[in-house]
Amino acid sequence: MHYFTICLSLLGLCECFNIDVKRPRIFSGPEDALFGFSVLQHENNGEKSILVGAPWDGPQNNKKGDIYKCIVGDEINSNCSKACAPLWSQECGTSLFSTGICASVTNDMEPKDIIAPTAQRCTTYMDIVIVLDGSNSIYPWYEVQNFLSNILSKFHISPEQMQVGVLQYGEISVHEWSLRDYQTTQDVVEAAKNISRQEGRETRTAYAIQMACTEAFSPDRGAREGATKVMIVVTDGESHDGEELPESLAECEKRNITRYAIAVLGHYSRRQQDPETFINEIKYIASDPDEKYFFNVTDEAALNDIVDALGNRIFSLEGTLGYNESAFLMEMSQIGFSTHILDDGILFGMVGAYDWEGGVLMESKEGQLKPSREAFEKEFPLELKNHAAYLGYTVSSVVVGNYRRLYVAGAPRFKHKGKVILFDLTPEGDVIITQALNGEQIGSYFGSEVCVVDVDQDGKTDILLIAAPMFLGAGNKETGKVYVYCLDKDGFVTNGTLHSQKKEQDARFGYAMAVAPDLNHDGFADLLVGAPLEDDHQGALYIYHGDEYYIIPQYKQRIPGSSLSAGLQYFGRSLSALLDLDGDELLDLAVGAQGTAVLLKSRSIVQINVSLSFQPHSINVIQKNCHRAGRDSACLNATVCFLALSPFFVFHFILLLKILARALFDSNSQRQTLMGVIVCVGQTMCYPLPFHVSDTADYIRPISFTLHFKINDTESSPVLDEGWPTTFKKSVSIPFFKDCGEDDVCVTDLVLQAHMDISGTSMCCASNVNVALICPCRQQPYVIRSPRRRLAVEVQLQNQLENAYNTSLTLHYSKNLHFSSLSIRVPAQSVLLTHKSILVQTHHHVC
Secondary structure (H helix, E strand, O other): OOOOOOOOOOOOOOOOOOEOOOOOEEEEOOHHHOOOOEEEEEEEOOEEEEEEEEOOOOOOOOOOOEEEEEEOOOOOOEEEOOOEEOOOOEEEOOEEEOOOEEEEEOOOOOEEEEEOOOOOOOOOOEEEEEEEEOOOOOOOHHHHHHHHHHHHHOOOEOOOOEEEEEEEEOOOEEEEEOOOOOOOHHHHHHHHHOOOOOOOOOOOHHHHHHHHHHHHOOHHHOOOOOOEEEEEEEEOOOOOOHHHHHHHHHHHHHOOEEEEEEEEOHHHHHHOOOOHHHHHHHHHHOOOOHHHHEEEEOOOHHHHHHHHHHHHHHOOOOOOOOOOOOOOOOOOOOOOOEEEEEOOEEEEEEOOHHHHOEEEEEEEOOEEEOOOHHHHOOOOOHHHOOOOOOEOOEEEEEEEHHHEEEEEEEEOOHHHOOEEEEEEEOOOOOEEEEEEEEOOOOOOOOOOEEEEEOOOOOOOOOEEEEEEOOOEOHHHOEOEEEEEEEEEOOEEEEEEEEOOOOOOOOOOEOOEEEEEOOOOOOOOOEEEEEEOOHHHHOEEEEEEOEEOOEEOOOOOEEEEHHHOOOOOOOEOOEEEOOOOOOOOOOOEEEEEEOOEEEEEEEOOEEEEEEEEEEEOOOEOOOOOOEEEOOEEEEEEEEEEEEEEEOOOOEEEEEEEEEEOOOOEEOOOOOOEEEEEEEEEEOOEEEEEEEEEEOOOOOOOOOEEEEEEEEEOOOOOOOEEOOOOOOEEEEEEEEOEOOOOOOOOOOOOOEEEEEEEOOOOOOOEEEEOOOOOOOOOOOOOOOOOOOOOOOOOEEEEEEEOOOOEEEEEEEEEOOOOOOOOOOOOOOOOOOOOEEEEEEEEEOOOOOO
16 A cells, blocks of 8 residues: 655645655666666566666776676676677787677577677688798708798787798608697797708799698698688799799689798809899799789898788788778777667667768668668768768667658767768668758767657657757856757758756766656656766756657756765766666666666656535524534534545545634644545545634635645655646635525615713714714813813614624724723624724814
């Protein structure tokens, strides 16, 4: 049973918002891991939790991020499996490529399927075989060993990157080690230091190349499918089997083996021979073009001079389009930076694709759609070189007329002002841009966050909200702003903006936005907006209500982070409002902060219909029917009735009844009373309030009742609907019974008689008077001499018809007289005469 308090009071009236800030649930995690960067409400088999992103979680050298599952009702946070990590990096040689990776997980948060549509193998995924001349003419051998160690130390050897094998030849060819033998650079370098020369009088280069192609690059020796095959031939003389070179090289071409060839001219220099024929043969061995794949050095010692150049050519700028080019495609795409779940798939933002110009990708059961850079050229002309436009920073979709779906993508750095595009995707991956919305201020980050609202929840989009959280406001502070666009027949048109509270401070209002299906139970969707920099970076959350087809621009509730916990920072950086997590059938809010996730409960909304009735319907003070506080009184009974409409079943209210002067409540003999009542939803609940009226001088003005009420602020209590009064504003009036016939209009006949106890004065009389002037007939002043110091005036006022109310009698006398006393004689009468006042004035009056 839930208890509420109805209070008939002028104090403590309830404000109309329903997010409970007194009992927040706070979950903590590692701040340095950015715990709280994202939040998502989650339910699995009745277990309700908040999933909290910590994208920098992990060991110092491997911070790939984690997700924490915070079970509602559990005091301890628990780790869960990684679900989506857009900064997941792939080490390729000396580069880290942030392609991004997502994972499909089970209901128990166990990884199931990897979704990495932009992930690609490193360009350093290579199988390299070095064909090394070990004939007698190579001298000195330690220089060859040094070269071998130096070039191998530049290779990034691992199962996911490079593998290296060495074949040494002279008259015969020998596999020094195979591709699969060593898995680290250190092991390979150590092996190179211990390699010895094979020697031999002949240099059978063609045979060695043939053996390398067919054996060294075979799966039996560790060659990997899909790996780039590279051969490095190092020799110091013409081959003795040169006629076989065409066949051997053809075998290499057949197997897609790229060949680097190095001519060591030391033997020719020492003998002062012309090396031209030798050089031409080595160029023939090398792949085309010669300027990329052919090297020559003066002697064995000079081999070390080409180590850097050879290394750069082998894996020239990993992750780029080509040799010495710097344009990235998908290598830095960071897919998963933003995502949007569709009925038939997922729309991904690729903020780092195409040199951070950005892009989108849609993955569905039908396959993958990845529009090219040129597909968005209409709004992102290639000639502008839109580096770092960040298209895909946020993605979403809207449903317009005829339930047609359009996709939405933000590019907050386009021309430094930002842009949001609405577009369609054809099954072939073509992009049809239907509308573009542009930011107005440089650096405002317009389009970094978008929010789509179906206010009336009919399946069609009503409002598109676009945030510019770094918009500079008063005092050049990053106050932030949210632009409101309404849907009409021609697309989305601007319809004002939303702002944080008017204060010169950094706020980043709009950094996060989320739709709440219906917080205040009016059938319309509502809006949450985060401002994580407000109040000196403590942050705040703003709540807006929806109404028909729009968002009411004045926020209904502002929740500062400081009101929840003194240590909160960046409260409002992430938002989620999808589920009831505590089982009370009311929507709850999840809000991210730095190192913290906060769960806020919503409270039920109640509408109260109030009525007051009285029995009898008027006050009869002539025939008093009860005895109160030792006096005869007129007793009546007021009945207050409540009809409550709410998801809750029972309410306990505190009521405060306030009654104007002339009447008192029986319970405490005071003009106001306080009481608690219970109201059942859907039932009219009535409570008696007996009161009484004793003597009064005012029978004209009715007695007025005013009712105030409020709900008890208990842990599970609701709040009053913002559109319903907390005061029974129509002060209920109870008339007095006047006994003036059926027409209830009193017709009076007042007769006034007066005389003074001074000899020589006569009686003055008046009939049907409204104002009677007591005037002795004596025309000369009367002098009172000592010892007599008093005079008396006797007045008789009679009413010969219906009751007279609020009758006034005024007596004027000269300044040299002082009022002494007044006595009233009330003879038995059949007609009521009420005295509102007998006014004695000190004005001089001469008769």
